[in-house]
Amino acid sequence: MTTNNWLDVLKEETAKQGMRAVAEKLGVSKATVSQVVNDKYKASTHVIQQRVEGVFMAFTVDCPILGDIAVNQCLEHQNRKFAATNHVRVALYRACRNGCPHSKICGSK
Incomplete structure (x- = not known):
C-alpha cells in the first residue's frame, strides 16, 4: 500500500x-x-x-543552517536546549528562534 x-x-x-x-x-x-x-x-x-x-515519508525542509533535512530532524533541533558545544549547534539554536519559517517555537517569527 x-x-x-x-x-x-x-x-x-x-x-x-x-x-x-x-x-x-x-x-x-x-x-x-x-x-x-x-x-x-x-x-x-x-x-x-x-x-x-x-x-516514514521522507518529507524534508530547507534548514537555513543544515540545508535539506527531514522534518522530524527539524523538530528535534527546535527542541534542543542551548549548549555551546560547537558552532553549528549554536547557529541552529539561534536560527530556530529567530525567524526560521519552519520553526514551531512560540514567538520565533
Whole structure:
C-alpha cells in the first residue's frame, strides 16, 4: 500500500513493525501511537504528523543552517536546549528562534 496520508502510513508502519518500534522511531510513547492510531488522541496531532512525515515519508525542509533535512530532524533541533558545544549547534539554536519559517517555537517569527 502506497499512500500520502500520514495517518494511513502510521497505521501501516504500526501493523508492520509494532507500536513499540514505531514509537521509538518517532520519539514518542507507545501510548501516544496507540491513541493516535485508534483516534483517541485528545491533543493536536500536528507534531506527530510531522514526525511520521519525516521518519516514514521522507518529507524534508530547507534548514537555513543544515540545508535539506527531514522534518522530524527539524523538530528535534527546535527542541534542543542551548549548549555551546560547537558552532553549528549554536547557529541552529539561534536560527530556530529567530525567524526560521519552519520553526514551531512560540514567538520565533
